[in-house]
Amino acid sequence: MMSSIEDLVVTKAEYRQELVEDHQHVPRPKILWGARHTLALLGFLGFAVVYAMRVNLSVAIVAMVKPQPHDNTSDHDGDVCPFPDDYDPDESDNEGGDFDWNGDTQGLVLGSFFYGYAVTNLMGGRAAEYVGPKLVYGMGVLLTSLFTILSPICAEFSAPLFITLRIFEGFTEGVTFPAMSFMLASWVPPNERAKLSSLVYAGAQFGTVVTLTASGWMCDSDFLGGWPSVFYVFGGLGVIWSIAWFCLAYNHPQLHPRISEEEKHYILHYCGNKRTKPVVLPWKAILTSMPVWAAVMGHLGSNWGFYTLLTELPTYLSNIQHFDMKSNGIRSGLPYLCNWLFSIIYSNLMDWLLVTKRLSILAVRKISNIIGIYGPMVGMIAMCFVNCNSVLAMVVLCLAVGMNGAIFSGYMCSHQDLSPNLAGTLMGITNTVATLPGFISPSVTGALTDGNQTLSAWRTVFIIASVIYFICNTFYLVFISADVQPWNDPTPTTKEGEGEGEMVIKIRGTEELVTSTSTVTTQPA
Structure with missing residues (x-):
């Protein structure tokens, strides 16, 4: 079973390229x-x-709420709308409730x-x-x-x-x-x-x-x-x-x-x-990003x-x-x-x-x-x-x-x-x-x-x-x-000359980054 693990491992660059190619060819179901x-x-x-x-x-x-008293006459003459002709304040549905x-x-x-x-x-x-x-x-x-x-x-x-x-x-x-x-x-x-x-x-x-x-x-x-x-x-x-x-x-x-x-x-x-898995929030990058502020x-x-x-x-x-x-x-x-x-x-x-x-x-x-x-x-x-x-x-x-x-x-x-x-x-x-x-x-x-x-x-x-x-x-x-x-x-910062062994493991649509010195483990999707 582990003998074919190499088939599951590709470099990160190859995996990203594969994603690009897949994006161009996979039609809608x-x-x-x-x-x-x-x-x-x-x-x-x-x-x-x-x-x-x-x-x-x-x-x-x-x-x-109890309605506020309507003054339909003088104080705001011309600045309030008249009541409809059939409006009856004593029988109106807008009598309101008990909260003052x-x-x-x-x-x-x-x-x-x-x-x-x-x-x-x-x-x-x-x-x-x-x-x-x-x-x-x-x-x-x-x-x-x-x-x-x-x-x-x-x-x-x-x-x-x-x-x-x-x-x-x-x-x-x-x-x-x-x-x-x-x-x-x-x-x-x-x-x-x-x-x-x-x-x-x-x-x-x-x-x-x-x-x-x-x-x-x-x-x-x-x-x-x-x-x-x-x-x-x-x-x-x-x-x-x-x-x-x-x-x-x-x-x-x-x-x-x-x-x-x-x-x-x-x-x-x-x-x-x-x-x-959730990534660590890059707060500085987010808060200094103009597209983020545009969305805000x-x-x-x-x-x-x-x-x-x-x-x-x-x-x-x-x-x-x-x-x-x-x-x-x-x-x-x-x-x-x-x-x-x-x-x-x-x-x-x-x-x-x-x-x-x-x-x-x-x-x-x-x-x-x-x-x-x-x-x-x-x-x-x-x-x-x-x-x-x-x-x-x-x-x-x-x-x-x-x-x-x-x-x-x-x-x-x-x-x-x-x-x-x-x-x-x-x-x-x-x-x-x-x-x-x-x-x-x-x-x-x-x-x-x-x-x-x-x-x-x-x-x-x-x-x-x-x-x-x-x-x-x-x-x-x-x-x-x-x-x-x-x-x-x-991605983690590496020193010059390091990181060449970074790989991606793809298993049923999941991915896991490992290094050449890491122990390869698999997780179910």
């Missing part, structure tokens, strides 16, 4: 549905549940999730690299689901306890994006990332659509007490999803018991240069506008456009339906352009960010001029949020482009910084609109978002790269 597609579907549903538990509060808080929270408190409640979320992004990326993304991602969703189910009890007890619980929800959910980014780097070849990564991350928009739409109906009903039902239902769905995830997901193609040999061979030859800025800019609308859109539609609870939920979900549909169509188009070599990977990343961030920037500026035209407001919001779906083929793939080995850590770094808008934006919006639900106050909110969009995306376009960075696969 002919099967229409493979193990990587199952993983993408599970990831899609996982992010749908994750975002359901994140955004349900945005609608529920309208039903939970002012604008600042509501901003803190809505933003508290992101205080915990910011803490665990980097830890989630490293944990995925050490213990595997399946466990990290699955436990992140499961624990968030259990906390969500407890939300109504904590809210009834006290606002500080509810805020604390939301911080813990953010803490457990913060690991999900970095863990999935690392997992996709193992499962999805570069030329399929625009399509399959977009499918996975688009689950967030699908979950947002369903949640915002359904939450309005649930809050207006007597089902499970009204607003508490949005926490019980979506938390319960998260628990059910977790069971399916732990039964069907696998960390790496070699570990999947049902993957076809053709698909395994295809994935490993395009993702096979990824180490099976792209993520930060996109999230500011996204979180502004995600947390505050129902409040805007209720207080400015005066939609009732049912129509508020439906209309709040429409922009994210456009986002989801656009991201699916757009990612398939980008996939075709990559496969047919009409565009390079870098061109796809830049074009996607131009559409996905400059487009919403223009939409935010347009929102300053829609005034009380509710139909025009919805059209602009649908176009702005819809075009943002292009980012899943843009900066959201850059982490995997720059460093497949450290994709989870890079997502953790960029998402940590990009989480700042999650709690800053609701606080800023709350401060600007507390007792001042006027068109001019909301214009300020939209202008701030558009300026941040422009600055951050311009930085991304100038400095981003689609090349794997040199620090992706650091």
Whole structure:
């Protein structure tokens, strides 16, 4: 058995050359549905549940909180929208609940999730690299689901306890994006990332659509007490999803018991240069890398506008456009339906352009960010001029949020482009910084609109978002790269004349570096 060990050993240079040659000749598997597609579907549903538990509060808080008194007359004459002709404040669905929270408190409640979320992004990326993304991602969703189910009890007890619980929800959910980014780097070849990564991350928009739409109906009903039902239902769905995830997901193609040999061979030859063990973080190289900072800025800019609308859109539609609870939920979900549909169509188009070599990977990343961030920037500026035209407001919001779906083929793939080995850590770094808008934006919006639900106050909110969009995306376009960075696969430094015996052992798609004086050992895949 060991007599043929020489057949398994090649020099490192030969192995790298073999990878290049394989990349040029291995076609996509002919099967229409493979193990990587199952993983993408599970990831899609996982992010749908994750975002359901994140955004349900945005609608529920309208039903939970006592409404601020409306002054539709003099103080802001011409700066507030008139109520609809059939609006009856005594019978309106917007009567609200029993919690006497002012604008600042509501901003803190809505933003508290992101205080915990910011803490665990980097830890989630490293944990995925050490213990595997399946466990990290699955436990992140499961624990968030259990906390969500407890939300109504904590809210009834006290606002500080509810805020604390939301911080813990953010803490457990913060690991999900970095863990999935690392997992996709193992499962999805570069030329399929625009399509399959977009499918996975688009689950967030699908979950947002369903949640915002359904939450309005649930809050207006007597089902499970009204607003508490949005926490019980979506938390319960998260628990059910977790069971399916732990039964069907696998960390790496070699570990999947049902993957076809053709698909395994295809994935490993395009993702096979990824180490099976985590590498030591080259912090200096990462923090001085302009492409990394470009990914950080792209993520930060996109999230500011996204979180502004995600947390505050129902409040805007209720207080400015005066939609009732049912129509508020439906209309709040429409922009994210456009986002989801656009991201699916757009990612398939980008996939075709990559496969047919009409565009390079870098061109796809830049074009996607131009559409996905400059487009919403223009939409935010347009929102300053829609005034009380509710139909025009919805059209602009649908176009702005819809075009943002292009980012899943843009900066959201850059982490995997720059460093497949450290994709989870890079997502953790960029998402940590990009989480700042999650709690800053609701606080800023709350401060600007507390007792001042006027068109001019909301214009300020939209202008701030558009300026941040422009600055951050311009930085991304100038400095981003689609090349794997040199620090992706650091090798030990050797003295002159040493290292000639460095070899790679390939066994069923794994690799192990040894020296000519090392004892050759093999490990199962």
